[in-house]
Amino acid sequence: MNVWRRLSGRRRAVALAGASALVAGGLVTLPVTAAHAATQCDVAYTTNDWQGGFTANVTIRNVGDALSNWTLGFTFPDANQRLVQGWSARWSQSGRNVTAQNESWNGNLATGASTSIGFNGSWSGSNPKPTSFTVNGVTCNGGTPPTSTPPTSTPPTSTPPTSTPPTSTPPTSTPPTSPPPPGTRVDNPYLNAQGYVNPEWKAKAESVAGGNRVSNISTAVWIDRIAAIEGTDNSQSNGPMGIRDHLDEALEQGADYIQFVIYNLPGRDCAALASNGELQADELPKYKAEYIDPIAAIQGDAKYRDIRIINIIEVDSLPNLVTNTSGNPGGTVMCDTVKANGAYVQGVGYALAQLGAFSNVYNYVDAGHHGWLGWDSNFTPTAQILKEAATASGSTVNHVHGFITNTANYSALIEPYAKVTDSVNGQTVRQSDWIDWNQYNDEQSFAQAFRQELVRQGFPSSIGMLIDTSRNGWGGPNRPTSAGPTTNVNTYVDGGRVDRRIHKGNWCNQSGAGMGERPKAAPASGIDAYVWAKPPGESDGSSREIPNNDGKGFDRMCDPTYTGNDRNGNSMSGALPDAPISGAWFAAQFAELMANAYPPLS
Structure with a gap:
């Protein structure tokens, strides 16, 4: 999952400019349309x-x-x-x-x-x-109230309404203390809202000593195969909950929002093995009919219209079409195939169109991370292919509420002591081995800049970004407290960077990682929320080959003895030993993530 991908070679810096338009409360900037001759x-x-x-x-x-x-x-x-x-x-x-x-x-x-x-x-x-x-x-009439209360129009009876007008008026002495009426789409679905706590993850977290400190945090539910849509018979306690089970539980909890990861594209994760999926590259019709359509049928049930359903769309998909096809280091045949047959672009477009048809559903598309897309050669081309997917298979950019970065990855949220604008003895730190001429060295600066680029490519200026902070805290005794020695750019960056991975290309079950910022709404400009999209304690992949029926392969990047490849500078993988297949519970990792949490757990 989340293999680091980039083109080889050093890049010269290209200044990125642009201003982010502030649009409050809406989804799109809409001009007033031309007058109809008989409009009154x-x-x-x-x-x-x-x-x-x-x-x-x-x-x-x-x-x-x-x-x-x-x-x-x-x-x-x-x-x-x-x-x-x-x-x-x-x-x-x-x-x-x-x-x-x-x-x-x-x-x-x-x-x-x-x-x-x-x-x-x-x-x-x-x-x-x-x-x-x-x-x-x-x-119109300049705002004069009508002489009598006119009848309020109602939605068609064949389709349940997905939005309702406010049912009460807040007191005049204080501002409203609750979000707008249930079922209406808001600018930021996380703001002033309580998230759904997955009882399955909660039980696993509490099975590890000290896990009760985080077990009530809202984490995303991963729908990574067709069978996960329905789940199994929970009356016998013998299997995972399905989408409807989770939505029913969310209603019971009185949660304002629930998060799902939609993750089952044909030829999924074409540049890695640990998170390959069940569908072959040519099975786009099956993806539409047997995966997306059933999900849409459940999420569109009027029973759930009062809860905000947040979908994180297809992790590790579209950026692969930019960085891991022929001509790039580590390019794969599978990535070439899904680029040529349109499985990713058309699949994501179809998911956006079907799921985005409901006004209580919010789609956030995966947008990689800074250590993958932060170079000029990857930055704009990825934004362009995201736009292509957002306008494919009947979708429009208005079906996209925003984007998410760092999903299931470990990139530091903010690097306080190693900024790309720093210099050592007149030499820019971008020349260091760690930064390697990247324009960014942390997720927040990347997410904010990438949002501006997405708007420039034609997405609404109201889009917001999410950052997965579930495993990027990098606390514990090894967390630096100042910049490194100014001997040279490498000592300066390596001594001061809070991300303690051996290489930014390392993505699997990273040793020394910690839980990051707890979920938080509107933490910074352009950022809708910090979220825990990857539930801490769920493995990225097995450290050795483990036969399974879920289509999960063995990726050497999850092997702690692996000495690397071009994608990680031929470095050690930094992976933990004794890991199960991706998505399975990894108690030892969960304990380490708690121990190294930053901010620390109380």
Whole structure:
């Protein structure tokens, strides 16, 4: 899993520039569309204010010809008024201009019909109400409330609504203490939300001494084969839970969100062996019909519309098409095959289109990590192929809520003592063996920069990034507390880097690793959350060949005696001994991860 991949040779630095547009509360930046000749509208805008914030309730009434879609536009009177979080529409803000585009279920407005939408906002100084509104570019009545309460439009009866308007008004004295109404898509699904605790992982964690300190942390559920969709008969306690079991348990817990890793592409993980999957490279139709479609059927069940379902889409897939095909060091026949037949691009596109059709589902696509994609030759080409996949098989960029980096990997979140901007005796530290001319030396700086590149490639400016921090803490007695000696760039970097791996190309069951930052929402600019996508204690791969029926191969990078290859600079693998197959419980690793946690466990 997560083999380090890059092109060989030293690179010269290329400056990366760009500004990240701030868009609050919405999914996409939407222009007001051209006016329809017979559009006429009536808009009511009311607010409940408190110091520094407010909730706005907006009713749009169609008094012209029937509409099949609509876009509301208005301008905040004050430059300090900001959209924070909206519901029942796709909201965005640019400068003082605000737009809201209908959801799939409330776009049809017959003559005389209306729909209610709303948002939470912030203000300073004053909070004047907008005085002019447009629908599809036509000016409405300037915000005067209708003389009577119009009927609220309802979704089609054949498809359960995936979003509902707010059911109550928050008190005027204090801001709302809960997220917008259940079932509505929000800008950041992790914000002010309680995550689902997987009872299966919790039991394993508590089987190790001290595991109860972390056992109530939300971790992702990996759906890595077709059989994992349904699971087995838990009434006999003889097998794993399926997707519906986990969703039912999430409802029982009262969780706000649940995380699934969607991980079963044809020819999966084409440059590694430990995490190969059950589907052959030519089995895209089976992937669609027997894997993605059943998952979509469960996640789209109206029973679950009040929980935020977060999907992490196909770890270690699309970047392989850039770095591990013919012409690259370590290129494989399998990577050539899935690039040529479109299995990865079309498979990811199909997953995004099917799962992203529900307004309570959030898709985050895997985007490698800095030690794989941080070179100029990999950075932009990977963003471009992510865009290609996001617009394949019926998907659009709006089916992508964001991206995740460092999934199941060990790259340090922040390197406080070894920054790429540092120099030693006039020599840039990017020349060091560890950094090797990479533009980045930690995950957070990479994720923030890669987000800007993705926006430049055409993704909405509202996308957010996730960083898997489950195993990148690197604490314990070997964690540096200052930069290394300034003898040369290598002593400086090696003495001060908190990532203590032998080489950044090492990815399997790394010795000395520790749990990282606990899951946290909105920890930094552009970052939706730190998450534990890889449940700590689940093996990356077996340290020796172990026969199994799950399609898991033996990768020498998981063998502690392996002396390496081109991908890791012919270094020792750094892997722990006595590891089981990937995904199986590895108690010794879990104990070490706790011991080396940073921040330390209490």
